[in-house]
Amino acid sequence: MSNCEQCIVRQFNSLKSLTKEELIRISGCKTSKTIKKGQLIFDEGENVNGVYCIREGICKLTKLSANGRDQIVKLVVKGDLMGQRSLVSEEVTNLSATALSEMEVCFIPKHEIMADLHKNSNFTFDVLQHMAKDLREADNVIVNMAQKSVRQRLAEALIYIHRTFGTTDEGMLRVILSREDYANIVGTATESVIRILSQFKKDNLITTKGKQIRIEDLEALKHVS
Amino acid sequence: MSNCEQCIVRQFNSLKSLTKEELIRISGCKTSKTIKKGQLIFDEGENVNGVYCIREGICKLTKLSANGRDQIVKLVVKGDLMGQRSLVSEEVTNLSATALSEMEVCFIPKHEIMADLHKNSNFTFDVLQHMAKDLREADNVIVNMAQKSVRQRLAEALIYIHRTFGTTDEGMLRVILSREDYANIVGTATESVIRILSQFKKDNLITTKGKQIRIEDLEALKHVS
DNA sequence: TTTAAAATATGATATTTGTCATAGTTTAAG
DNA sequence: CTTAAACTATGACAAATATCATATTTTAAA
Numbered sequence: 001m002s003n004c005e006q007c008i009v010r011q012f013n014s015l016k017s018l019t020k021e022e023l024i025r026i027s028g029c030k031t032s033k034t035i036k037k038g039q040l041i042f043d044e045g046e047n048v049n050g051v052y053c054i055r056e057g058i059c060k061l062t063k064l065s066a067n068g069r070d071q072i073v074k075l076v077v078k079g080d081l082m083g084q085r086s087l088v089s090e091e092v093t094n095l096s097a098t099a100l101s102e103m104e105v106c107f108i109p110k111h112e113i114m115a116d117l118h119k120n121s122n123f124t125f126d127v128l129q130h131m132a133k134d135l136r137e138a139d140n141v142i143v144n145m146a147q148k149s150v151r152q153r154l155a156e157a158l159i160y161i162h163r164t165f166g167t168t169d170e171g172m173l174r175v176i177l178s179r180e181d182y183a184n185i186v187g188t189a190t191e192s193v194i195r196i197l198s199q200f201k202k203d204n205l206i207t208t209k210g211k212q213i214r215i216e217d218l219e220a221l222k223h224v225s
Numbered sequence: 226m227s228n229c230e231q232c233i234v235r236q237f238n239s240l241k242s243l244t245k246e247e248l249i250r251i252s253g254c255k256t257s258k259t260i261k262k263g264q265l266i267f268d269e270g271e272n273v274n275g276v277y278c279i280r281e282g283i284c285k286l287t288k289l290s291a292n293g294r295d296q297i298v299k300l301v302v303k304g305d306l307m308g309q310r311s312l313v314s315e316e317v318t319n320l321s322a323t324a325l326s327e328m329e330v331c332f333i334p335k336h337e338i339m340a341d342l343h344k345n346s347n348f349t350f351d352v353l354q355h356m357a358k359d360l361r362e363a364d365n366v367i368v369n370m371a372q373k374s375v376r377q378r379l380a381e382a383l384i385y386i387h388r389t390f391g392t393t394d395e396g397m398l399r400v401i402l403s404r405e406d407y408a409n410i411v412g413t414a415t416e417s418v419i420r421i422l423s424q425f426k427k428d429n430l431i432t433t434k435g436k437q438i439r440i441e442d443l444e445a446l447k448h449v450s
Numbered sequence: 451t452t453t454a455a456a457a458t459a460t461g462a463t464a465t466t467t468g469t470c471a472t473a474g475t476t477t478a479a480g
Numbered sequence: 481c482t483t484a485a486a487c488t489a490t491g492a493c494a495a496a497t498a499t500c501a502t503a504t505t506t507t508a509a510a
Binding site: 435 | 488490
């Protein structure tokens with residue numbers, strides 16, 4: 001069993017604000033899991049009962065809309081925490097989490113970390129800061145969804161994934177999503193995504209190779225969005 | 226100068242978690258302001274440098290989108306706090322606040338309340354809980370914006386305003402917004418709002434009298450959204 | 451490696467929404 | 481109370497997007 005104290009991933013999230021003693025305790029009670037691509041980690045309406053710390057891999061947080069379509073609300077990667085919101089609000093989760101790649105995660109049970117959230121004010125404040133940042137980000141998403149065209153939103157989604165998750169050696173976007181996933185980020189029909197990507201290809205903004213996408217002209221793409 | 230300790234409004238927000246001593250200090254340093262309808266309270270990109278506690282009235286929080294149109298991100302009313310996010314993130318605000326009615330607000334300077342946010346863990350946790358709730362609400366807005374039609378979003382906006390702010394004696398929505406404001410909530414053109422409201426009138430879902438709107442058939446309206 | 455299932459691609463068409471023009475109404479300032 | 485400015489209303493048309501159908505390609509399981 002690996003050790004939280006020496007875990008590099010911790011540096012990227014609020015757990016860095018825990019004391020040495022707290023970390024040792026957390027380390028002792030956490031469980032590590034391997035999650036396969038496509039696997040559901042938790043489902044909307046479930047009690048999450050703890051916090052996930054992502055050591056490796058990527059997953060999507062989705063919410064089912066009234067019309068029966070999933071909306072991807074956030075992509076969560078290595079270094080991120082998942083489940084803090086439900087922890088704080090003491091409610092069932094409003095989102096589902098599904099692995100987009102093979103993942104390595106650590107699960108910290110609620111009862112072990114809840115006390116720290118009340119007692120260690122550095123930790124509480126750090127969680128608070130992350131949440132303030134998420135909320136600001138959510139404002140931006142709301143404005144984009146409300147005011148921009150599907151074409152603009154798709155361009156932006158590509159830029160976001162490029163900026164946030166980077167590219168492979170061949171220049172392909174590291175995160176590989178299906179056209180349906182893109183549709184669920186942008187909030188449109190799968191066919192529309194396919195159509196607009198085809199248009200982007202014709203305009204030499206991107207190239208594709210199966211599901212892989214390479215951005216050829218980032219500036220032009222920024223200009224679209 | 227009125228007294229925070231005895232202020233009823235406090236019960237509705239995180240300030241209720243302050244101690245008696247803290248409240249007395251806050252009471253001494255706060256300033257009360259009257260704000261006229263239509264007046265800008267703070268603008269996107271400004272340093273807010275404190276927290277507003279709304280004693281009376283309603284205002285809108287907006288963000289300018291790339292295409293030059295304002296998006297209403299949130300309506301803030303009596304009992305709410307404004308400015309906590311910027312306080313926590315120590316950044317300039319990402320939103321503008323504009324009064325939609327005559328308002329009474331108290332302003333608490335940053336340096337007076339910041340210490341409490343670090344020291345009083347009940348207060349910190351309360352702010353955290355509010356933010357978790359806002360974030361959950363933001364998720365819902367994102368899904369609605371992304372997946373629902375303008376017609377559905379407008380129906381939902383009406384229901385939201387009805388549920389949250391209630392009606393006058395004559396059954397009119399208490400919050401009176403221009404068609405343009407509705408357009409900026411829903412993320413559409415003003416003409417589209419006017420057109421869809423006309424349609425709702427024809428279908429006997431609502432009636433209007435100038436800018437005032439009365440919901441005649443809430444159930445049918447819910448069915449639309 | 452083969453093959454069925456899943457995903458991508460594209461056309462045809464319907465629907466929704468945006469834009470521009472213009473007219474009528476309401477609101478608020480003088 | 482009057483009047484200009486702001487807002488609401490509606491038509492005509494254009495543009496964007498959704499839906500349904502079908503063909504092709506890719507992926508992954510056997």
